[in-house]
Amino acid sequence: MKDHLPQPFAEKIVNPSNFTMSSIYTMNDLEYTSDDSRKRIEMESNIMKWNEIVGVIWLDKQKKACFLVFPNSQRTCITLKISPRPKEKFIVIFKTINSVEPFSLHSYYRPLPCPTVKDEIAYPIKMVICANKYNELPEMCKTRPYIGIYGNEKIFEVQEMTTAVKALGGIHDRGFESNNIDYVLVHLDKINQINYLPRLIELKHVKCKFLQFGWDSMFPDTKFKEIFPQGGIVTVTPKVLYYREMNYLDRIWAVKNLQKITHNAVWNIHIHPNMVKCLENIAKQKRCKRAVESSIHLKSLYNLGRFDYFDGNEFSISQDDVSVHSLYNIMLRMHKIYARYFRHFVIVQDESEVNESNIQIPGVERMTFSEFRSIFGSH
Secondary structure, eight states: OOEEEEHHHHHHHHOGGGOOGGGEEEEOOOTTOOHHHHHHHHHHHHHHHHHTEEEEEEOSTTSOEEEEEEEOOHHHHHHTTOOSOOSSSEEEEEEEOOTTSSSSGGGTSSSOSOTTOOHHHHHHHHHHHHHHTOTTHHHHHTTOOEEEEESOTTSHHHHHHHHHHHHTTOEEOTTOOOTTEEEEEEEGGGGGGGGGSTTHHHHHTTTOEEEEESOOSSSOOOOOEEESOSOEEEEEOHHHHHTSSSOHHHHHHHHHHHHHHHHOOOEEEEEOTTHHHHHHHHHHHHOOHHHHHHHHHHHHHHHTTSOEEOOTTTSOGGGOSOOHHHHHHHHHHHHHHSTTTOSEEEEEOOGGGTTSSOOOOOSSEEEOHHHHHHHHSOO
């Protein structure tokens, strides 16, 4: 089939509540079809299921009447309320497209701003925008920004987004190599692998906007969703609290307040729940007066609401120790949980800990307090 639609959009224009079972047909390969043809049909069916796309067979030149060819999947039968589930590979629905239906951009946005868009790709671009409500995309591409797309290139949604970005005037930076990337579009299937996005830390420190795209069965509204807005979560190692003759936690609190005032950025301080116990053990083992004072001060700061402890959803029992390695693993989990709310995930460590636990997974930053203050503590 030459033309396809994203399945969520096809479901909307079909509107299961407004059609009867008499308008539904099933389609399978014919008995006399060759083995090669059968394999191609099977492959087409699997591709449509995997990518959640629907074929379009136009019945007239005006593209008003058509057959919508749905893959016979669990989603199709549940959404279209087809029961019992047929045995054929495809479910075909006749549809007449009315002028009021969103097959043009007028109901959502002004006409395509890029006059160089070719006719043969204008249609799929409109489908990308209308079906998924990516209304911002034409405006985003007006200034020819550099746009990186993080997703499996075999997935249809990633392919159509790449086509749309290029056709609307955006510069597709496939390898995330430019120093001037304006947007990073992250496909839903890659959210759990966001730590492996090339140059992630570097892109967080420039004016780059991260947007999630792709259809999600849990949240059918497919608008762009921003991830990594401003702000962050910061934690500290035990040495930061007792090793030097300075109260770094109070200074981190001051940076947090400055970020809120100057950038309206929310920062949260999280401390390992075993930190007080760790400081008390250090005080006993090393007879360290500074560790005793730090544990007392830490309790008073918690009572003042200056920080939160990591909760049970944010670290496992195996991470009870307060080592750099343990904190790093906890912060990687925080990065996964809170990517939609915070941009930076930072461990403030002592200078003597810089070379400890050299983990290579990006996403979480380790820095001394001086580095933290120089990056986030200035206007």
